[in-house]
Amino acid sequence: MDKKYTIKDIAQMAGVSKGTVDRVLHNRGKVSPAALEKINEVLNVIDYEPNLIARNLKSTKIYRVCVLLPDPAFDPYWLPCVNGIQDAITEFKAYSVIIETHYFNPESTKSFLKVNETIISQSPDAVLLTPLFHKETVEIIKQYDELGIMVNTFNNQVESSSVKSFVGQDLHKSGRVAASLMNLILNKGQIAIIHIDESLKNAVHMQEKEKGFRNYFDEKELSDFSLTTLKLKYSNIETKFTAFLEENPDLSGIFITTSKAYQIASVLSLATTKKIALIGYDLIEKNVNFLNQGKVHFLIHQNQKRQAYLGVSTLVEHFLFRKEFPDTILLPIDIINSENASFYF
Template structure:
C-alpha cells in the first residue's frame, strides 16, 4: 500500500463494498453483513487506518462537557491557581468542542458542597471533576455518578474507594514524610514538634499520618505532639486558643502546619516564643512574604494549577484522541525556600 491517505471511496473500492457500508463500519452505526464487515476490516488493517476524532467531532458538532466542582477562591485564595488551570485547559480545547462549567462551593460548608454537586450532575456532564473536601458527601456523589454512568475524577484530595476513580494530586502521606525529614535535618535532637490543622479537612490527617510515621520508622528521639485543630472563623478565639497552646508547649521547637494557612500563626508565634521553625503548604502570597522574611522556613508546593489543568486535559485527549486516562497521577512534591520561591511565582 502507498502512504497516500485513503478516503472512504478508496476503502470501499478496495473492499468491494459501497461507501455507505464503509461509513457504517467506521462509525459503528446501522446494519452491516458479516461478510462486508470482514472485508472492510481487512482493508482497514492493511492500510493501517486511524480515524481522525477531531474531524469527526467537528463534522458532527459533538460537544463534550466537563463540570468542575471546586471551592470558591474568593473565600480561600489557595484555589486561585486551580481556577487558572481550568481556564487554560478550557481555552486550549474549546475549539474542539469541549465545554467546561465551574460550580463554586463554600470550602467550609458541606451543605453547599452537596447542593452544588447536584446542580452539576443535573447538567448531565460527560465528566464530573471534584475536589472532595467533605468525605461522606463525596461518597454519595461518586455513587450517584456511577448510577448515572457519569465519569468522575478527583483532584487535590484523595478518597480511597472501591470504584477506582481517577485521581490527580500528590501522595499526601509522603508529603507529610517530607516535612518530617526537613525538620529531622534542621532542628536540634530531642526537639518538641507540633502539628497544627487550621479549618481541618479530612485529607490533612493523611499528612499528619505520614509525618508521624517518618519519626516512628526512624526511632527518632524527637517528641511529636498529636495534631491539634483550630478554626479561624472567629479571629479573637483563634488567637486566644493558639496562644494557650503555645504557653502550654513553651519549649516547642517546630510547627508543621498541614494546609495553606501557616501565615496565620507567624505573628502570634513570634510574640510568644523564639526560634520555632515552621513548615507549611502552598504559595499563597502571605506565605510567600513570610518565607522571604525568614519567618516560615519551608513551603510544600501542591501544584493546584497543574492538578486542574491535567485533569481536564486528560479527558479532553480521551474524547478527542482516544488516549487512555491515567487512573492515578501523583505529581512531584516541591520543597520551596526563600532562595527558589521566585522561580515558582515568576
Template sequence: MNKKYTIKDIAEIAGVSKGTVDRVLHKRGKVSKTALEKVNTVLDRIDYRPNLIARNLKNTKIFNICVLLPNPKIDIYWEGCIDGINDAIEEFISFNIAVTIYFFNPTNTNSFIENNEEILKTSPDAVLIAPLFYKEAVEIVKNYNALGIISVTFNNYLKSNAIKSFVGQDLFQSGKVAGRLLEILVKKGLIAILHIDEDYENAIYVQEKEKGFRAYFNQVNNTNYTIKTCSLQHPNFKRSFYEFIEAHPNLAGIFVTTSKAFQVAEITSKLDKKIALVGYDLLKSNLNYLKSFDIDFLIHQNPKRQAYLGVVHLIEYFIFDKEIPTKKLLPIDIINSENANNYI
C-alpha cells in the same frame, strides 16, 4: 510514503461492506463475529489510525464537563485552579467541549452537596471534583457512576472504585517530606502538627499528611522528639494558639497541614524565640513570611497544574479516545526563600 487507507479500501481488502467497516471503527451497531475478525485483521496489518481531530470537528455532540471546587473567595488556595482550567479551555477551544465551574463553601458540607445536585441537573458527561468532604464525596461519586457520568478527583485522594482517575500528590509521602524537613530544623523538643479550620474526621487529606509525618518520626527512633496534634478553628484561632504556645514552652517546630501557615507565622514571628515552621502552598502571604524566614519551608502542591491536568485528561478522552490515567502524581516540590522566585 505510507498509503492513507480509506473506509472503502479497508472494506475491499476485508471483503465486507463499507457500512460494516464504519460500524467497527465507530463501535456502533451489530457486526458478526466473522466480519469483525476480518476488519480487525486488516486494521492491524495496515496500522490504521483514524483522523480523530477531523472526526471530532465533524461531530456535533458537545461534551459537557463540570468542575466542582471550593470557592477561592473563601480559600485563596483554589484561585490557581481557575487559571489551570482556563488554560485547558483555551488550549482546546476549537473542539466541542463545554467546561462549567461550580464553587462550594469549603467550610459547609451542605454547600458541597447542593452544588453536586445542581451539577446532576445538567446531565454532564464528566465531573472533575475536589472532594474535601470524604463521606459525602464517596456517596456523590457513586451517584455519578450509576448515571454513567465519569468522575475524576484532584488535590485530595478519594478511595472509591467509582472514580476514573486522581490527579494530585502522594499525601502520605508529602507528610514524610515535611517530617524530614522539621528533623533538619529541630534537634529536640515538641513538634506540633497543626490542623486549621478542618473537620479532621472527614478530611482524609490532612489525615494522610499526619500519618506520613508521624511515620517519618517513628522510623527516626529518636526520643528527643515529642509529636502532638492540635486542631484549631476560627474565629478563636489566635487566642487558642497563644494558649497552646503558653502551655507548651518546649514547642520547637510546627507542621501546618494546609495552606494557612501564614496565620501561624503572623504569631510566631512576634515571639522571642524562633519556632521552625513548615507548611504548604505558594500563597502571597506564605511567600512573604518565607522570604522573612518566619516560614522555613513550603511544600508546593501546584493546584493550577492539578486542575489543568484533570480537565485535559477528560478532554483528550472525549475527543481523542485517549485513555485516562488511573493516577497522576505530581512532584513534591520543596520551596525555601532561595528558590521561591523560580516557582512564582
C-alpha cells in the same frame, strides 16, 4: 506554514480515503501498513498538530465536563486551579466539549451538596471534583455512578471504585518529606502538627499528611522528639494558639497541614521572640511573604494549577481521543525555601 489542514487535505496528499485518515488520527479501526506509512509521511511534512485539524472536525456529540471547585474567595489556595482549568478550556476550545466550573464554600458541606445538585440537574458526561468533605463526597460519587456520570478527582484522594483517575500528590509521602525537613532543622524538641479550619475526621488529606509525618519519626525511632496534634478554627486561631504557646514553652517546631501557615506565622511574630521552625504548604502570597521574612522555613508546593489542568485534560482526551485513564497521576513534591520561591512565579 500557517495553513490549517483538514482531513480531506491530508487524504488527498496521501492518496487515501478520508475514512482511513480519520482512523489513523483517532486510533480506531484497522489501517493497512502501506496507507499508514503514506499518512504519516504527510503528517510529518505538514508538522501535524491535532488542534489545527480539530477546528475543521464536526461531531454530533457535545461533551460536558463539570468541575467542582472550592471557591477561591474563601481560600486563595484554589485560585491557581481556576487558571489551570482556563488553560484546558483554551486548549480544547476547538472541540465539541463544554467545560464548566461550579464553586462551593469550602467551609460548608451544605454548599457542597447544593452545588452537586445543580451539576446533576445538568446531566454532564463527567465531573472532576476535589473530595474536600470525605463523607459527603463518597455519597455524591454513588449518585453520579448511578446516573452514569463519570467521576475523577484531584488534589485529594477518596477510596471509591467509581473514580476512574486521580491527579495529585502522595499526601502520606509529603508528610514524610515535611518530617525529614523538620529533622534537618531540629535535633530534638516538641513539634506541633496543626490542622486549621477543616474537620479532621472528614478531611482525609490532613489525616494522610499527619500519618506520614508521624510515620517518619516512628520509623527513624527519633525518641528525642515529641509530637502533639492541635486543631484550630479560623475564629479562634489567635486566642487558642497563643494559649497553646503559653502552655508549651518548649515548643520548637510546627507542621501545618493546610495552606494557612501564614496565620500561625502571624501569631508567632507577635506572641514570642523564640525561633520556632515552621513548615507548611503552598505558594500563596501571604505564605511566601513570611517565607522571605524567615518566619516560615519551608513550604511544600502542591502545584494545584497543574493538578486542575491535568484533571480536566485527562477527561477531555478520553472522550475525544478514547485515551485510557491512568489510575493515578502523581506530581512531584517540591520543597520551597526563600532562595528558590521566586522561580515558581
